Amino acid sequence: MEIDREHALIVLTQYLEAIGLDLSDETLRDTPRRVLESHLEMLEGRNEDPQAILAETFPAGHEEMVIVKGVQFSSLCEHHLLPFTGVAHIAYLPNSQGRIVGLSKLARLVEVLSQRLQVQERLTSEIANNVEWALAPKGVLVVIEAEHLCMTVRGVKKPGTSAVTSAVRGVFKKNAATRSEAMDLLLSARA
Numbered sequence: 001m002e003i004d005r006e007h008a009l010i011v012l013t014q015y016l017e018a019i020g021l022d023l024s025d026e027t028l029r030d031t032p033r034r035v036l037e038s039h040l041e042m043l044e045g046r047n048e049d050p051q052a053i054l055a056e057t058f059p060a061g062h063e064e065m066v067i068v069k070g071v072q073f074s075s076l077c078e079h080h081l082l083p084f085t086g087v088a089h090i091a092y093l094p095n096s097q098g099r100i101v102g103l104s105k106l107a108r109l110v111e112v113l114s115q116r117l118q119v120q121e122r123l124t125s126e127i128a129n130n131v132e133w134a135l136a137p138k139g140v141l142v143v144i145e146a147e148h149l150c151m152t153v154r155g156v157k158k159p160g161t162s163a164v165t166s167a168v169r170g171v172f173k174k175n176a177a178t179r180s181e182a183m184d185l186l187l188s189a190r191a
């Protein structure tokens with residue numbers, strides 16, 4: 001998608017003036033540009049293909065659980081354009097070929113899917129779906145814990161509130177004992 005910076009700067013300037021800010025003030029003169037750059041930076045992930053990140057998988061003869069937890073992220077709430085920040089925990093059970101992916105790729109996946117307009121539930125599902133598509137594992141479990149600025153600094157104003165979401169696929173969905181084992185490992189000894 002083409003980004004029209006010039007137009008964005010004009011309308012951002014008009015918007016900030018329309019809500020009563022005096023942009024002739026020296027310290028505010030550059031604010032429209034800063035707002036534009038920060039929005040573009042926080043949306044950078046929309047230009048990346050999550051499947052490309054997970055493209056390189058390899059068999060390792062390991063069929064037991066793999067967990068990457070405490071992946072910190074910052075995303076942008078699609079309702080208010082305010083950040084929500086937190087951690088994502090990902091567990092998967094490789095398929096019978098023991099097909100795995102580089103651990104850092106799971107953290108990169110969280111990054112590209114969070115750097116776009118999101119709601120926490122969709123972010124959680126998209127992480128699980130992408131792991132499922134790339135690795136065809138026996139199961140995937142994703143848990144996200146996050147604080148939403150739109151709930152803490154405005155609106156209902158409840159600092160300290162966190163939202164927890166999960167996405168469960170494959171054997172973790174079918175088998176309560178396996179799911180419970182994975183969930184315990186995910187949430188114990190937080191990263």
Ligand SMILES: Nc1nc2c(ncn2[C@@H]2O[C@H](COP(=O)(O)OP(=O)(O)OP(=O)(O)O)[C@@H](O)[C@H]2O)c(=O)[nH]1
Binds near residue numbers: 077079119150151
């Ligand atoms: N389910 C879900 N809701 C979210 C997320 N981020 C923000 N919200 C909620 O989206 C809702 C938007 O509600 P609206 O009534 O349209 O907007 P609002 O008047 O600003 O709502 P308040 O925040 O209650 O003042 C709010 O309840 C937010 O808390 C998210 O990731 N998931």
Ligand SMILES: [Zn+2]
Binds near residue numbers: 078079151
């Ligand atoms: Zn919001």
